[in-house]
Amino acid sequence: MRLRQFITFLAFSAAGFCLQPVLATAQEPVRVVATFSILGDLVRQIGGDGVDLTVLVGPDQDAHGFDPGAADQRAVAGAELLIANGLGFESWLERLTDAAGFEGRIVTATAGIEPLAWTEAGDVHEHEHEHAHEGEDHDHDHDHDADRAPGAGPDHHDHGESDPHAFQDARLVLGYIDNIAAGLAEARPGLAAGFSARADALKAEFAAIDAELKAAFGELPAERRRVLTSHDAFAYFGRAYGLDFVSVQGASTEAEPSAQDMKKIVEQAKAGRVGAAFLENMTDPRLIETLAADTGIRIGGALYADALSGPDGPAPTLQSLFRYNQATLLEALR
Ligand SMILES: [Zn+2]
Known part of the structure:
Protein backbone atom coordinates (compact mmCIF):
# COMPACT_ATOMS: atom_id res chain seq x y z
CA MET A 1 0.00 0.00 0.00
CA ARG A 2 2.77 2.36 0.89
CA LEU A 3 4.45 1.72 -2.41
CA ARG A 4 1.21 2.31 -4.27
CA GLN A 5 0.60 5.54 -2.42
CA PHE A 6 4.11 6.58 -3.25
CA ILE A 7 3.58 5.80 -6.92
CA THR A 8 0.31 7.74 -6.87
CA PHE A 9 2.10 10.62 -5.21
CA LEU A 10 4.79 10.50 -7.87
CA ALA A 11 2.28 10.39 -10.66
CA PHE A 12 0.41 13.41 -9.28
CA SER A 13 3.61 15.36 -8.69
CA ALA A 14 4.80 14.62 -12.19
CA ALA A 15 1.45 15.64 -13.61
CA GLY A 16 1.46 18.73 -11.43
CA PHE A 17 4.93 19.60 -12.49
CA CYS A 18 4.16 19.18 -16.18
CA LEU A 19 0.84 21.01 -15.98
CA GLN A 20 2.21 23.97 -14.12
CA PRO A 21 3.43 26.01 -17.10
CA VAL A 22 0.38 25.01 -19.14
CA LEU A 23 -1.94 26.22 -16.37
CA ALA A 24 -0.08 29.50 -16.14
CA THR A 25 -0.58 30.03 -19.86
CA ALA A 26 -4.23 29.00 -19.58
CA GLN A 27 -4.89 31.98 -17.28
CA GLU A 28 -2.65 34.47 -19.07
CA PRO A 29 -4.44 37.42 -20.74
CA VAL A 30 -5.13 36.91 -24.45
CA ARG A 31 -2.97 39.20 -26.58
CA VAL A 32 -5.62 40.92 -28.69
CA VAL A 33 -5.45 43.59 -31.37
CA ALA A 34 -8.76 45.31 -32.18
CA THR A 35 -8.86 47.37 -35.36
CA PHE A 36 -10.70 50.48 -34.09
CA SER A 37 -11.95 52.17 -30.92
CA ILE A 38 -15.53 50.82 -30.94
CA LEU A 39 -14.38 47.20 -31.22
CA GLY A 40 -11.62 47.87 -28.70
CA ASP A 41 -14.21 49.04 -26.19
CA LEU A 42 -16.31 45.89 -26.66
CA VAL A 43 -13.22 43.68 -26.30
CA ARG A 44 -12.21 45.52 -23.13
CA GLN A 45 -15.68 45.18 -21.61
CA ILE A 46 -15.99 41.48 -22.50
CA GLY A 47 -12.36 40.56 -21.85
CA GLY A 48 -11.81 42.40 -18.56
CA ASP A 49 -8.36 41.56 -17.23
CA GLY A 50 -8.37 38.45 -19.42
CA VAL A 51 -7.15 40.51 -22.37
CA ASP A 52 -3.99 42.41 -23.14
CA LEU A 53 -5.45 44.81 -25.70
CA THR A 54 -4.01 47.04 -28.40
CA VAL A 55 -6.34 49.23 -30.51
CA LEU A 56 -5.08 50.31 -33.92
CA VAL A 57 -7.39 53.23 -34.87
CA GLY A 58 -7.99 55.20 -31.69
CA PRO A 59 -10.69 57.61 -30.43
CA ASP A 60 -11.81 60.37 -32.82
CA GLN A 61 -9.75 58.81 -35.63
CA ASP A 62 -11.01 57.76 -39.02
CA ALA A 63 -10.63 54.04 -39.80
CA HIS A 64 -11.44 54.57 -43.51
CA GLY A 65 -8.28 56.55 -44.18
CA PHE A 66 -6.03 54.68 -41.75
CA ASP A 67 -2.44 54.15 -42.77
CA PRO A 68 -0.83 51.53 -40.47
CA GLY A 69 2.70 52.27 -39.30
CA ALA A 70 5.58 50.23 -37.86
CA ALA A 71 4.11 50.17 -34.33
CA ASP A 72 0.82 48.78 -35.68
CA GLN A 73 2.73 46.10 -37.55
CA ARG A 74 4.59 45.09 -34.37
CA ALA A 75 1.33 44.95 -32.39
CA VAL A 76 -0.26 42.68 -34.99
CA ALA A 77 2.84 40.48 -35.21
CA GLY A 78 2.69 39.88 -31.43
CA ALA A 79 -1.07 39.23 -31.25
CA GLU A 80 -2.81 35.89 -30.78
CA LEU A 81 -6.16 37.25 -31.87
CA LEU A 82 -7.04 40.03 -34.29
CA ILE A 83 -10.58 41.36 -34.01
CA ALA A 84 -11.90 43.20 -37.05
CA ASN A 85 -15.28 44.59 -38.08
CA GLY A 86 -15.18 43.01 -41.54
CA LEU A 87 -17.53 43.82 -44.47
CA GLY A 88 -14.67 45.82 -45.99
CA PHE A 89 -14.48 48.36 -43.16
CA GLU A 90 -10.73 47.80 -42.73
CA SER A 91 -9.58 48.00 -46.35
CA TRP A 92 -5.98 48.14 -45.13
CA LEU A 93 -6.13 44.97 -42.97
CA GLU A 94 -4.84 42.34 -45.36
CA ARG A 95 -1.87 44.49 -46.26
CA LEU A 96 -1.12 44.89 -42.55
CA THR A 97 -1.42 41.18 -41.62
CA ASP A 98 0.76 40.24 -44.60
CA ALA A 99 3.42 42.77 -43.65
CA ALA A 100 3.31 41.62 -40.00
CA GLY A 101 3.43 37.92 -40.89
CA PHE A 102 0.37 37.48 -38.62
CA GLU A 103 -0.40 33.81 -38.01
CA GLY A 104 -3.01 34.06 -35.27
CA ARG A 105 -6.77 33.97 -35.63
CA ILE A 106 -8.91 36.73 -37.07
CA VAL A 107 -12.33 37.18 -35.48
CA THR A 108 -14.78 38.99 -37.77
CA ALA A 109 -17.16 40.80 -35.45
CA THR A 110 -19.93 41.09 -38.07
CA ALA A 111 -19.90 37.34 -38.88
CA GLY A 112 -23.49 36.09 -39.11
CA ILE A 113 -24.94 39.60 -39.40
CA GLU A 114 -27.13 40.18 -42.46
CA PRO A 115 -25.46 43.24 -44.03
CA LEU A 116 -27.14 46.19 -45.70
CA ALA A 117 -26.11 47.02 -49.25
CA TRP A 118 -24.56 50.44 -49.88
CA THR A 119 -26.72 53.31 -50.98
CA GLU A 120 -25.32 55.76 -53.50
CA ALA A 121 -23.83 58.99 -52.20
CA GLY A 122 -26.55 61.61 -52.03
CA ASP A 123 -29.25 59.01 -52.49
CA VAL A 124 -32.31 60.96 -51.50
CA HIS A 125 -35.01 58.34 -52.12
CA GLU A 126 -36.83 60.37 -54.77
CA HIS A 127 -40.08 58.57 -54.04
CA GLU A 128 -41.56 59.43 -50.69
CA HIS A 129 -42.46 56.55 -48.43
CA GLU A 130 -45.91 57.59 -47.30
CA HIS A 131 -46.47 54.22 -45.76
CA ALA A 132 -43.33 54.44 -43.69
CA HIS A 133 -42.78 56.08 -40.31
CA GLU A 134 -46.35 55.49 -39.25
CA GLY A 135 -45.48 54.16 -35.87
CA GLU A 136 -44.96 50.79 -34.29
CA ASP A 137 -45.54 48.64 -37.32
CA HIS A 138 -43.24 50.63 -39.56
CA ASP A 139 -41.54 48.11 -41.81
CA HIS A 140 -37.85 48.84 -41.46
CA ASP A 141 -37.04 46.11 -43.90
CA HIS A 142 -38.82 48.02 -46.63
CA ASP A 143 -37.19 47.05 -49.89
CA HIS A 144 -34.89 49.79 -51.13
CA ASP A 145 -33.21 47.65 -53.75
CA ALA A 146 -34.35 49.95 -56.52
CA ASP A 147 -32.44 52.79 -54.88
CA ARG A 148 -29.29 50.87 -54.23
CA ALA A 149 -26.26 50.24 -56.33
CA PRO A 150 -25.06 46.83 -55.18
CA GLY A 151 -22.63 46.77 -58.09
CA ALA A 152 -20.77 49.60 -56.29
CA GLY A 153 -19.66 52.72 -58.05
CA PRO A 154 -16.08 53.88 -58.48
CA ASP A 155 -15.94 55.36 -54.97
CA HIS A 156 -16.72 51.99 -53.43
CA HIS A 157 -13.87 49.99 -54.93
CA ASP A 158 -12.19 49.06 -51.67
CA HIS A 159 -15.29 48.79 -49.54
CA GLY A 160 -16.96 45.65 -50.84
CA GLU A 161 -20.64 45.55 -51.60
CA SER A 162 -21.96 45.72 -48.06
CA ASP A 163 -22.27 48.60 -45.64
CA PRO A 164 -19.92 47.79 -42.75
CA HIS A 165 -21.34 50.21 -40.14
CA ALA A 166 -23.49 47.55 -38.39
CA PHE A 167 -22.15 48.67 -34.99
CA GLN A 168 -24.59 51.62 -35.21
CA ASP A 169 -27.57 49.30 -34.60
CA ALA A 170 -27.65 48.40 -30.87
CA ARG A 171 -29.51 45.17 -31.64
CA LEU A 172 -26.74 44.06 -34.05
CA VAL A 173 -24.13 44.84 -31.39
CA LEU A 174 -25.39 41.67 -29.66
CA GLY A 175 -23.93 39.70 -32.57
CA TYR A 176 -20.62 41.54 -32.22
CA ILE A 177 -20.54 40.61 -28.52
CA ASP A 178 -21.21 36.92 -29.24
CA ASN A 179 -18.49 36.76 -31.89
CA ILE A 180 -15.90 38.50 -29.70
CA ALA A 181 -16.72 36.38 -26.63
CA ALA A 182 -16.50 33.17 -28.69
CA GLY A 183 -13.14 34.22 -30.16
CA LEU A 184 -11.72 35.03 -26.73
CA ALA A 185 -13.04 31.78 -25.21
CA GLU A 186 -11.51 29.75 -27.99
CA ALA A 187 -8.16 31.46 -27.48
CA ARG A 188 -8.27 30.94 -23.70
CA PRO A 189 -10.79 28.25 -22.62
CA GLY A 190 -9.61 28.65 -19.00
CA LEU A 191 -11.06 32.18 -18.94
CA ALA A 192 -14.22 31.39 -20.92
CA ALA A 193 -16.59 31.60 -17.93
CA GLY A 194 -15.59 35.21 -17.22
CA PHE A 195 -15.84 36.18 -20.90
CA SER A 196 -19.26 34.62 -21.16
CA ALA A 197 -20.62 36.22 -17.97
CA ARG A 198 -19.45 39.69 -19.01
CA ALA A 199 -20.78 39.16 -22.54
CA ASP A 200 -24.23 38.23 -21.19
CA ALA A 201 -24.38 41.33 -18.98
CA LEU A 202 -23.29 43.52 -21.91
CA LYS A 203 -25.90 41.99 -24.23
CA ALA A 204 -28.61 42.85 -21.70
CA GLU A 205 -27.35 46.45 -21.66
CA PHE A 206 -27.44 46.79 -25.46
CA ALA A 207 -30.87 45.16 -25.70
CA ALA A 208 -32.10 47.80 -23.25
CA ILE A 209 -30.42 50.62 -25.22
CA ASP A 210 -32.04 49.30 -28.40
CA ALA A 211 -35.50 49.36 -26.81
CA GLU A 212 -34.87 52.83 -25.39
CA LEU A 213 -33.83 54.24 -28.80
CA LYS A 214 -36.79 52.65 -30.58
CA ALA A 215 -39.18 54.21 -28.07
CA ALA A 216 -37.49 57.64 -28.12
CA PHE A 217 -37.28 58.00 -31.91
CA GLY A 218 -40.72 56.46 -32.34
CA PHE A 245 -29.96 59.62 -43.22
CA VAL A 246 -28.75 61.41 -46.32
CA SER A 247 -24.98 61.65 -46.71
CA VAL A 248 -22.74 63.94 -48.68
CA GLN A 249 -19.83 61.61 -49.24
CA GLY A 250 -21.50 58.20 -49.39
CA ALA A 251 -19.60 55.05 -48.62
CA SER A 252 -16.35 56.39 -47.30
CA THR A 253 -14.96 59.52 -45.71
CA GLU A 254 -12.37 59.28 -48.49
CA ALA A 255 -14.91 59.71 -51.29
CA GLU A 256 -15.43 62.99 -53.10
CA PRO A 257 -19.09 63.92 -53.58
CA SER A 258 -20.11 64.46 -57.20
CA ALA A 259 -21.58 67.79 -58.29
CA GLN A 260 -24.81 65.95 -59.06
CA ASP A 261 -25.03 64.48 -55.57
CA MET A 262 -24.41 67.90 -54.04
CA LYS A 263 -27.10 69.45 -56.22
CA LYS A 264 -29.66 66.85 -55.10
CA ILE A 265 -28.84 67.45 -51.46
CA VAL A 266 -28.96 71.24 -51.79
CA GLU A 267 -32.37 71.01 -53.51
CA GLN A 268 -33.69 68.79 -50.73
CA ALA A 269 -32.35 71.08 -48.07
CA LYS A 270 -33.75 74.19 -49.69
CA ALA A 271 -37.13 72.50 -49.95
CA GLY A 272 -37.03 72.16 -46.17
CA ARG A 273 -36.98 68.40 -46.29
CA VAL A 274 -33.93 67.93 -44.10
CA GLY A 275 -34.51 68.24 -40.35
CA ALA A 276 -30.92 69.04 -39.44
CA ALA A 277 -27.33 68.42 -40.49
CA PHE A 278 -24.77 66.76 -38.24
CA LEU A 279 -21.01 66.75 -38.26
CA GLU A 280 -19.11 63.57 -37.38
CA ASN A 281 -16.45 63.27 -34.73
CA MET A 282 -13.85 61.78 -37.06
CA THR A 283 -14.68 63.49 -40.36
CA ASP A 284 -13.61 66.83 -41.82
CA PRO A 285 -16.51 69.19 -40.96
CA ARG A 286 -15.99 71.65 -43.84
CA LEU A 287 -18.31 70.04 -46.42
CA ILE A 288 -21.29 70.00 -44.05
CA GLU A 289 -20.50 73.49 -42.75
CA THR A 290 -20.42 74.86 -46.31
CA LEU A 291 -23.66 73.09 -47.22
CA ALA A 292 -25.37 74.36 -44.10
CA ALA A 293 -24.22 77.92 -44.81
CA ASP A 294 -25.43 77.68 -48.44
CA THR A 295 -28.82 76.18 -47.68
CA GLY A 296 -29.68 77.43 -44.22
CA ILE A 297 -29.95 73.91 -42.75
CA ARG A 298 -29.24 73.98 -39.05
CA ILE A 299 -26.22 72.05 -37.77
CA GLY A 300 -27.43 69.97 -34.84
CA GLY A 301 -23.99 69.16 -33.46
CA ALA A 302 -21.58 66.30 -34.04
CA LEU A 303 -22.50 62.62 -34.00
CA TYR A 304 -20.09 59.89 -33.02
CA ALA A 305 -19.88 57.88 -36.22
CA ASP A 306 -16.96 55.48 -36.71
CA ALA A 307 -15.03 56.19 -33.51
CA LEU A 308 -15.55 56.76 -29.80
CA SER A 309 -14.44 59.90 -28.01
CA GLY A 310 -11.40 59.91 -25.79
CA PRO A 311 -11.85 59.05 -22.09
CA ASP A 312 -12.76 62.66 -21.18
CA GLY A 313 -15.24 63.12 -24.05
CA PRO A 314 -18.98 62.35 -24.06
CA ALA A 315 -18.74 58.93 -25.78
CA PRO A 316 -15.82 56.89 -24.40
CA THR A 317 -17.82 53.60 -24.55
CA LEU A 318 -20.23 52.21 -27.14
CA GLN A 319 -23.11 52.55 -24.65
CA SER A 320 -22.35 56.24 -24.16
CA LEU A 321 -21.98 56.69 -27.95
CA PHE A 322 -25.57 55.51 -28.46
CA ARG A 323 -26.88 57.68 -25.63
CA TYR A 324 -24.97 60.75 -26.82
CA ASN A 325 -26.09 60.36 -30.44
CA GLN A 326 -29.68 59.79 -29.31
CA ALA A 327 -29.69 62.96 -27.21
CA THR A 328 -27.95 65.04 -29.92
CA LEU A 329 -30.33 63.89 -32.67
CA LEU A 330 -33.49 64.31 -30.62
CA GLU A 331 -32.52 67.73 -29.37
CA ALA A 332 -32.12 68.99 -32.95
CA LEU A 333 -35.07 67.14 -34.50
CA ARG A 334 -37.80 67.48 -31.88
ZN1 LIG B 1 -17.59 54.98 -42.01
Whole structure:
Protein backbone atom coordinates (compact mmCIF):
# COMPACT_ATOMS: atom_id res chain seq x y z
CA MET A 1 0.00 0.00 0.00
CA ARG A 2 2.77 2.36 0.89
CA LEU A 3 4.45 1.72 -2.41
CA ARG A 4 1.21 2.31 -4.27
CA GLN A 5 0.60 5.54 -2.42
CA PHE A 6 4.11 6.58 -3.25
CA ILE A 7 3.58 5.80 -6.92
CA THR A 8 0.31 7.74 -6.87
CA PHE A 9 2.10 10.62 -5.21
CA LEU A 10 4.79 10.50 -7.87
CA ALA A 11 2.28 10.39 -10.66
CA PHE A 12 0.41 13.41 -9.28
CA SER A 13 3.61 15.36 -8.69
CA ALA A 14 4.80 14.62 -12.19
CA ALA A 15 1.45 15.64 -13.61
CA GLY A 16 1.46 18.73 -11.43
CA PHE A 17 4.93 19.60 -12.49
CA CYS A 18 4.16 19.18 -16.18
CA LEU A 19 0.84 21.01 -15.98
CA GLN A 20 2.21 23.97 -14.12
CA PRO A 21 3.43 26.01 -17.10
CA VAL A 22 0.38 25.01 -19.14
CA LEU A 23 -1.94 26.22 -16.37
CA ALA A 24 -0.08 29.50 -16.14
CA THR A 25 -0.58 30.03 -19.86
CA ALA A 26 -4.23 29.00 -19.58
CA GLN A 27 -4.89 31.98 -17.28
CA GLU A 28 -2.65 34.47 -19.07
CA PRO A 29 -4.44 37.42 -20.74
CA VAL A 30 -5.13 36.91 -24.45
CA ARG A 31 -2.97 39.20 -26.58
CA VAL A 32 -5.62 40.92 -28.69
CA VAL A 33 -5.45 43.59 -31.37
CA ALA A 34 -8.76 45.31 -32.18
CA THR A 35 -8.86 47.37 -35.36
CA PHE A 36 -10.70 50.48 -34.09
CA SER A 37 -11.95 52.17 -30.92
CA ILE A 38 -15.53 50.82 -30.94
CA LEU A 39 -14.38 47.20 -31.22
CA GLY A 40 -11.62 47.87 -28.70
CA ASP A 41 -14.21 49.04 -26.19
CA LEU A 42 -16.31 45.89 -26.66
CA VAL A 43 -13.22 43.68 -26.30
CA ARG A 44 -12.21 45.52 -23.13
CA GLN A 45 -15.68 45.18 -21.61
CA ILE A 46 -15.99 41.48 -22.50
CA GLY A 47 -12.36 40.56 -21.85
CA GLY A 48 -11.81 42.40 -18.56
CA ASP A 49 -8.36 41.56 -17.23
CA GLY A 50 -8.37 38.45 -19.42
CA VAL A 51 -7.15 40.51 -22.37
CA ASP A 52 -3.99 42.41 -23.14
CA LEU A 53 -5.45 44.81 -25.70
CA THR A 54 -4.01 47.04 -28.40
CA VAL A 55 -6.34 49.23 -30.51
CA LEU A 56 -5.08 50.31 -33.92
CA VAL A 57 -7.39 53.23 -34.87
CA GLY A 58 -7.99 55.20 -31.69
CA PRO A 59 -10.69 57.61 -30.43
CA ASP A 60 -11.81 60.37 -32.82
CA GLN A 61 -9.75 58.81 -35.63
CA ASP A 62 -11.01 57.76 -39.02
CA ALA A 63 -10.63 54.04 -39.80
CA HIS A 64 -11.44 54.57 -43.51
CA GLY A 65 -8.28 56.55 -44.18
CA PHE A 66 -6.03 54.68 -41.75
CA ASP A 67 -2.44 54.15 -42.77
CA PRO A 68 -0.83 51.53 -40.47
CA GLY A 69 2.70 52.27 -39.30
CA ALA A 70 5.58 50.23 -37.86
CA ALA A 71 4.11 50.17 -34.33
CA ASP A 72 0.82 48.78 -35.68
CA GLN A 73 2.73 46.10 -37.55
CA ARG A 74 4.59 45.09 -34.37
CA ALA A 75 1.33 44.95 -32.39
CA VAL A 76 -0.26 42.68 -34.99
CA ALA A 77 2.84 40.48 -35.21
CA GLY A 78 2.69 39.88 -31.43
CA ALA A 79 -1.07 39.23 -31.25
CA GLU A 80 -2.81 35.89 -30.78
CA LEU A 81 -6.16 37.25 -31.87
CA LEU A 82 -7.04 40.03 -34.29
CA ILE A 83 -10.58 41.36 -34.01
CA ALA A 84 -11.90 43.20 -37.05
CA ASN A 85 -15.28 44.59 -38.08
CA GLY A 86 -15.18 43.01 -41.54
CA LEU A 87 -17.53 43.82 -44.47
CA GLY A 88 -14.67 45.82 -45.99
CA PHE A 89 -14.48 48.36 -43.16
CA GLU A 90 -10.73 47.80 -42.73
CA SER A 91 -9.58 48.00 -46.35
CA TRP A 92 -5.98 48.14 -45.13
CA LEU A 93 -6.13 44.97 -42.97
CA GLU A 94 -4.84 42.34 -45.36
CA ARG A 95 -1.87 44.49 -46.26
CA LEU A 96 -1.12 44.89 -42.55
CA THR A 97 -1.42 41.18 -41.62
CA ASP A 98 0.76 40.24 -44.60
CA ALA A 99 3.42 42.77 -43.65
CA ALA A 100 3.31 41.62 -40.00
CA GLY A 101 3.43 37.92 -40.89
CA PHE A 102 0.37 37.48 -38.62
CA GLU A 103 -0.40 33.81 -38.01
CA GLY A 104 -3.01 34.06 -35.27
CA ARG A 105 -6.77 33.97 -35.63
CA ILE A 106 -8.91 36.73 -37.07
CA VAL A 107 -12.33 37.18 -35.48
CA THR A 108 -14.78 38.99 -37.77
CA ALA A 109 -17.16 40.80 -35.45
CA THR A 110 -19.93 41.09 -38.07
CA ALA A 111 -19.90 37.34 -38.88
CA GLY A 112 -23.49 36.09 -39.11
CA ILE A 113 -24.94 39.60 -39.40
CA GLU A 114 -27.13 40.18 -42.46
CA PRO A 115 -25.46 43.24 -44.03
CA LEU A 116 -27.14 46.19 -45.70
CA ALA A 117 -26.11 47.02 -49.25
CA TRP A 118 -24.56 50.44 -49.88
CA THR A 119 -26.72 53.31 -50.98
CA GLU A 120 -25.32 55.76 -53.50
CA ALA A 121 -23.83 58.99 -52.20
CA GLY A 122 -26.55 61.61 -52.03
CA ASP A 123 -29.25 59.01 -52.49
CA VAL A 124 -32.31 60.96 -51.50
CA HIS A 125 -35.01 58.34 -52.12
CA GLU A 126 -36.83 60.37 -54.77
CA HIS A 127 -40.08 58.57 -54.04
CA GLU A 128 -41.56 59.43 -50.69
CA HIS A 129 -42.46 56.55 -48.43
CA GLU A 130 -45.91 57.59 -47.30
CA HIS A 131 -46.47 54.22 -45.76
CA ALA A 132 -43.33 54.44 -43.69
CA HIS A 133 -42.78 56.08 -40.31
CA GLU A 134 -46.35 55.49 -39.25
CA GLY A 135 -45.48 54.16 -35.87
CA GLU A 136 -44.96 50.79 -34.29
CA ASP A 137 -45.54 48.64 -37.32
CA HIS A 138 -43.24 50.63 -39.56
CA ASP A 139 -41.54 48.11 -41.81
CA HIS A 140 -37.85 48.84 -41.46
CA ASP A 141 -37.04 46.11 -43.90
CA HIS A 142 -38.82 48.02 -46.63
CA ASP A 143 -37.19 47.05 -49.89
CA HIS A 144 -34.89 49.79 -51.13
CA ASP A 145 -33.21 47.65 -53.75
CA ALA A 146 -34.35 49.95 -56.52
CA ASP A 147 -32.44 52.79 -54.88
CA ARG A 148 -29.29 50.87 -54.23
CA ALA A 149 -26.26 50.24 -56.33
CA PRO A 150 -25.06 46.83 -55.18
CA GLY A 151 -22.63 46.77 -58.09
CA ALA A 152 -20.77 49.60 -56.29
CA GLY A 153 -19.66 52.72 -58.05
CA PRO A 154 -16.08 53.88 -58.48
CA ASP A 155 -15.94 55.36 -54.97
CA HIS A 156 -16.72 51.99 -53.43
CA HIS A 157 -13.87 49.99 -54.93
CA ASP A 158 -12.19 49.06 -51.67
CA HIS A 159 -15.29 48.79 -49.54
CA GLY A 160 -16.96 45.65 -50.84
CA GLU A 161 -20.64 45.55 -51.60
CA SER A 162 -21.96 45.72 -48.06
CA ASP A 163 -22.27 48.60 -45.64
CA PRO A 164 -19.92 47.79 -42.75
CA HIS A 165 -21.34 50.21 -40.14
CA ALA A 166 -23.49 47.55 -38.39
CA PHE A 167 -22.15 48.67 -34.99
CA GLN A 168 -24.59 51.62 -35.21
CA ASP A 169 -27.57 49.30 -34.60
CA ALA A 170 -27.65 48.40 -30.87
CA ARG A 171 -29.51 45.17 -31.64
CA LEU A 172 -26.74 44.06 -34.05
CA VAL A 173 -24.13 44.84 -31.39
CA LEU A 174 -25.39 41.67 -29.66
CA GLY A 175 -23.93 39.70 -32.57
CA TYR A 176 -20.62 41.54 -32.22
CA ILE A 177 -20.54 40.61 -28.52
CA ASP A 178 -21.21 36.92 -29.24
CA ASN A 179 -18.49 36.76 -31.89
CA ILE A 180 -15.90 38.50 -29.70
CA ALA A 181 -16.72 36.38 -26.63
CA ALA A 182 -16.50 33.17 -28.69
CA GLY A 183 -13.14 34.22 -30.16
CA LEU A 184 -11.72 35.03 -26.73
CA ALA A 185 -13.04 31.78 -25.21
CA GLU A 186 -11.51 29.75 -27.99
CA ALA A 187 -8.16 31.46 -27.48
CA ARG A 188 -8.27 30.94 -23.70
CA PRO A 189 -10.79 28.25 -22.62
CA GLY A 190 -9.61 28.65 -19.00
CA LEU A 191 -11.06 32.18 -18.94
CA ALA A 192 -14.22 31.39 -20.92
CA ALA A 193 -16.59 31.60 -17.93
CA GLY A 194 -15.59 35.21 -17.22
CA PHE A 195 -15.84 36.18 -20.90
CA SER A 196 -19.26 34.62 -21.16
CA ALA A 197 -20.62 36.22 -17.97
CA ARG A 198 -19.45 39.69 -19.01
CA ALA A 199 -20.78 39.16 -22.54
CA ASP A 200 -24.23 38.23 -21.19
CA ALA A 201 -24.38 41.33 -18.98
CA LEU A 202 -23.29 43.52 -21.91
CA LYS A 203 -25.90 41.99 -24.23
CA ALA A 204 -28.61 42.85 -21.70
CA GLU A 205 -27.35 46.45 -21.66
CA PHE A 206 -27.44 46.79 -25.46
CA ALA A 207 -30.87 45.16 -25.70
CA ALA A 208 -32.10 47.80 -23.25
CA ILE A 209 -30.42 50.62 -25.22
CA ASP A 210 -32.04 49.30 -28.40
CA ALA A 211 -35.50 49.36 -26.81
CA GLU A 212 -34.87 52.83 -25.39
CA LEU A 213 -33.83 54.24 -28.80
CA LYS A 214 -36.79 52.65 -30.58
CA ALA A 215 -39.18 54.21 -28.07
CA ALA A 216 -37.49 57.64 -28.12
CA PHE A 217 -37.28 58.00 -31.91
CA GLY A 218 -40.72 56.46 -32.34
CA GLU A 219 -42.19 59.68 -30.95
CA LEU A 220 -40.64 61.90 -33.66
CA PRO A 221 -43.06 63.19 -36.30
CA ALA A 222 -42.51 61.75 -39.78
CA GLU A 223 -41.40 65.07 -41.30
CA ARG A 224 -38.64 65.45 -38.69
CA ARG A 225 -36.86 62.23 -39.51
CA ARG A 226 -34.54 63.22 -42.36
CA VAL A 227 -30.99 63.98 -41.38
CA LEU A 228 -27.88 65.03 -43.30
CA THR A 229 -24.42 63.69 -42.36
CA SER A 230 -20.96 63.63 -43.91
CA HIS A 231 -20.71 59.96 -44.87
CA ASP A 232 -22.98 56.90 -44.86
CA ALA A 233 -22.23 55.75 -41.32
CA PHE A 234 -25.83 55.65 -40.13
CA ALA A 235 -27.83 53.47 -42.53
CA TYR A 236 -28.13 50.70 -39.91
CA PHE A 237 -29.04 53.26 -37.26
CA GLY A 238 -31.63 54.76 -39.59
CA ARG A 239 -33.18 51.40 -40.38
CA ALA A 240 -33.32 50.39 -36.72
CA TYR A 241 -34.70 53.64 -35.33
CA GLY A 242 -36.74 55.00 -38.23
CA LEU A 243 -34.55 57.91 -39.38
CA ASP A 244 -33.65 58.73 -42.97
CA PHE A 245 -29.96 59.62 -43.22
CA VAL A 246 -28.75 61.41 -46.32
CA SER A 247 -24.98 61.65 -46.71
CA VAL A 248 -22.74 63.94 -48.68
CA GLN A 249 -19.83 61.61 -49.24
CA GLY A 250 -21.50 58.20 -49.39
CA ALA A 251 -19.60 55.05 -48.62
CA SER A 252 -16.35 56.39 -47.30
CA THR A 253 -14.96 59.52 -45.71
CA GLU A 254 -12.37 59.28 -48.49
CA ALA A 255 -14.91 59.71 -51.29
CA GLU A 256 -15.43 62.99 -53.10
CA PRO A 257 -19.09 63.92 -53.58
CA SER A 258 -20.11 64.46 -57.20
CA ALA A 259 -21.58 67.79 -58.29
CA GLN A 260 -24.81 65.95 -59.06
CA ASP A 261 -25.03 64.48 -55.57
CA MET A 262 -24.41 67.90 -54.04
CA LYS A 263 -27.10 69.45 -56.22
CA LYS A 264 -29.66 66.85 -55.10
CA ILE A 265 -28.84 67.45 -51.46
CA VAL A 266 -28.96 71.24 -51.79
CA GLU A 267 -32.37 71.01 -53.51
CA GLN A 268 -33.69 68.79 -50.73
CA ALA A 269 -32.35 71.08 -48.07
CA LYS A 270 -33.75 74.19 -49.69
CA ALA A 271 -37.13 72.50 -49.95
CA GLY A 272 -37.03 72.16 -46.17
CA ARG A 273 -36.98 68.40 -46.29
CA VAL A 274 -33.93 67.93 -44.10
CA GLY A 275 -34.51 68.24 -40.35
CA ALA A 276 -30.92 69.04 -39.44
CA ALA A 277 -27.33 68.42 -40.49
CA PHE A 278 -24.77 66.76 -38.24
CA LEU A 279 -21.01 66.75 -38.26
CA GLU A 280 -19.11 63.57 -37.38
CA ASN A 281 -16.45 63.27 -34.73
CA MET A 282 -13.85 61.78 -37.06
CA THR A 283 -14.68 63.49 -40.36
CA ASP A 284 -13.61 66.83 -41.82
CA PRO A 285 -16.51 69.19 -40.96
CA ARG A 286 -15.99 71.65 -43.84
CA LEU A 287 -18.31 70.04 -46.42
CA ILE A 288 -21.29 70.00 -44.05
CA GLU A 289 -20.50 73.49 -42.75
CA THR A 290 -20.42 74.86 -46.31
CA LEU A 291 -23.66 73.09 -47.22
CA ALA A 292 -25.37 74.36 -44.10
CA ALA A 293 -24.22 77.92 -44.81
CA ASP A 294 -25.43 77.68 -48.44
CA THR A 295 -28.82 76.18 -47.68
CA GLY A 296 -29.68 77.43 -44.22
CA ILE A 297 -29.95 73.91 -42.75
CA ARG A 298 -29.24 73.98 -39.05
CA ILE A 299 -26.22 72.05 -37.77
CA GLY A 300 -27.43 69.97 -34.84
CA GLY A 301 -23.99 69.16 -33.46
CA ALA A 302 -21.58 66.30 -34.04
CA LEU A 303 -22.50 62.62 -34.00
CA TYR A 304 -20.09 59.89 -33.02
CA ALA A 305 -19.88 57.88 -36.22
CA ASP A 306 -16.96 55.48 -36.71
CA ALA A 307 -15.03 56.19 -33.51
CA LEU A 308 -15.55 56.76 -29.80
CA SER A 309 -14.44 59.90 -28.01
CA GLY A 310 -11.40 59.91 -25.79
CA PRO A 311 -11.85 59.05 -22.09
CA ASP A 312 -12.76 62.66 -21.18
CA GLY A 313 -15.24 63.12 -24.05
CA PRO A 314 -18.98 62.35 -24.06
CA ALA A 315 -18.74 58.93 -25.78
CA PRO A 316 -15.82 56.89 -24.40
CA THR A 317 -17.82 53.60 -24.55
CA LEU A 318 -20.23 52.21 -27.14
CA GLN A 319 -23.11 52.55 -24.65
CA SER A 320 -22.35 56.24 -24.16
CA LEU A 321 -21.98 56.69 -27.95
CA PHE A 322 -25.57 55.51 -28.46
CA ARG A 323 -26.88 57.68 -25.63
CA TYR A 324 -24.97 60.75 -26.82
CA ASN A 325 -26.09 60.36 -30.44
CA GLN A 326 -29.68 59.79 -29.31
CA ALA A 327 -29.69 62.96 -27.21
CA THR A 328 -27.95 65.04 -29.92
CA LEU A 329 -30.33 63.89 -32.67
CA LEU A 330 -33.49 64.31 -30.62
CA GLU A 331 -32.52 67.73 -29.37
CA ALA A 332 -32.12 68.99 -32.95
CA LEU A 333 -35.07 67.14 -34.50
CA ARG A 334 -37.80 67.48 -31.88
ZN1 LIG B 1 -17.59 54.98 -42.01
